Amino acid sequence: MRAYQDMVFSTAARLAGNDAQAEDVAQEVFIKAYENFDHLRLSATAGGWLKTVATNLSLNYLTRYRNRWRLFSESETVPDVALPDGALDSLNEEEQRAALEEALRRLPPHQRVPLVLYHFEDMSYEDIAAKLDISLAKVKTDIRRGRAALAPMLRLRGIGGVA
Amino acid sequence: MSDEIDREESLDRELEARLGQALRTLPQRRAPATLESRVLDALARRAPVAWWRRSFAEWPAAARVAFGVTSTVLVVLTVLAAAAANANLGSFGAFHALSTPVVHDASVFFVIARTLGVSLAPILSSVWVLGFLIASAALYAALFGLAIAGYRTLYLNADPEVRS
Numbered sequence: 244m245r246a247y248q249d250m251v252f253s254t255a256a257r258l259a260g261n262d263a264q265a266e267d268v269a270q271e272v273f274i275k276a277y278e279n280f281d282h283l284r285l286s287a288t289a290g291g292w293l294k295t296v297a298t299n300l301s302l303n304y305l306t307r308y309r310n311r312w313r314l315f316s317e318s319e320t321v322p323d324v325a326l327p328d329g330a331l332d333s334l335n336e337e338e339q340r341a342a343l344e345e346a347l348r349r350l351p352p353h354q355r356v357p358l359v360l361y362h363f364e365d366m367s368y369e370d371i372a373a374k375l376d377i378s379l380a381k382v383k384t385d386i387r388r389g390r391a392a393l394a395p396m397l398r399l400r401g402i403g404g405v406a
Numbered sequence: 407m408s409d410e411i412d413r414e415e416s417l418d419r420e421l422e423a424r425l426g427q428a429l430r431t432l433p434q435r436r437a438p439a440t441l442e443s444r445v446l447d448a449l450a451r452r453a454p455v456a457w458w459r460r461s462f463a464e465w466p467a468a469a470r471v472a473f474g475v476t477s478t479v480l481v482v483l484t485v486l487a488a489a490a491a492n493a494n495l496g497s498f499g500a501f502h503a504l505s506t507p508v509v510h511d512a513s514v515f516f517v518i519a520r521t522l523g524v525s526l527a528p529i530l531s532s533v534w535v536l537g538f539l540i541a542s543a544a545l546y547a548a549l550f551g552l553a554i555a556g557y558r559t560l561y562l563n564a565d566p567e568v569r570s
Contacts, residue, residue, distance in 0.1 A: 245442070252437035266438055273445045340432055347429070362429045390421050397424050 247290060248273075251297045257359045258301035260348050268304060272297045298364060302374065305352060343396045354389035357382050488516050 251272050256265035275296055276283055283289045347355060357375065360366045368386075372379045457465055465473070491513035 248437040248441055249434040252441065253435040256435050262438070266441055266444070269437060269441055270444050270448060273441075274448055277445075277449055343428060344432055344435075362426050387418060390418075390425050393425055394421055397421075397428060 247293050250290065251293050254294055254297040254363070255301045257347065257363060258298065258356055259304060260350075260352060260355055264304060265301075268297060268300045271300055294364075298360075302356070305356060343393070346393055346396050350389050350392060354385045354392065357386050358389040358393075361386055488513050491516075 248269065252265055252269045255268035255272070256262055259265045259268060272293060276289075276293060279292075283292060286292065347358070350358065357371045360371045360374065361368070366374070368379055368382050372382045375382070457469065462470065462473075
């Protein structure tokens, strides 16, 4: 469990955008792992299994609130996730990554979830649309808006090779 | 116009590449220190539950078979006893002579059922009886379905914050 708990928690936290909910999801993931211990003990793909279960359980959790974030998705303005000018340059590399992580967390769910699935889970636009049961056009639009919201963070030194 | 679209797509692709690279440099989040103890506590809470306190589907196979056999035997014995008592009810005195409460109750049921059957047989045709049975089954199934739908709608899909 110790070998995988950070990976499982990270997956859930980036999708849920909330540490308390991510901890609940991670707990559920490891209980399921315990129930399948005989199978996982000898499996070379236990990490992949845990990541998939963490992703699915996080999405299940978010599905409960889907109507809520669908409702706001059209009217919501792009959140201001950037730090004030000048503040970025004063951060060290670790702080800059923390700032990007925080900016990702502050994205609205309808932008953050497809963005995380695309960039962290390497899912295609089509797979994301199928997984979230939304149109392909909406997936592309939401991801593009999410990227635009995070774009100011790329000015940070040491992130993404942008000076 | 076309140049503008091409330029926009090019910027999108560049942003996608840069952001993808930036996100990949993010380290994994550290799981809370409480996670491991929470999981172990949750598993410990499950462990002490004895098998007979879990759902029937989780019982050991031998226990399920034994339960089924015992239940069947008890039902058969009760029905046979009641039928035997009913057959011996030639006189009202014999009826009162029955001392075992279970046999007594079962025999009363048989007497009532037989009396009703004999009385209603000339009145009700087999079509009516069949229709009644089908309607009863349909109503029971509808009620069962309604209960499942209600459970799923009101409990399973309920907001967890409300549920808790």
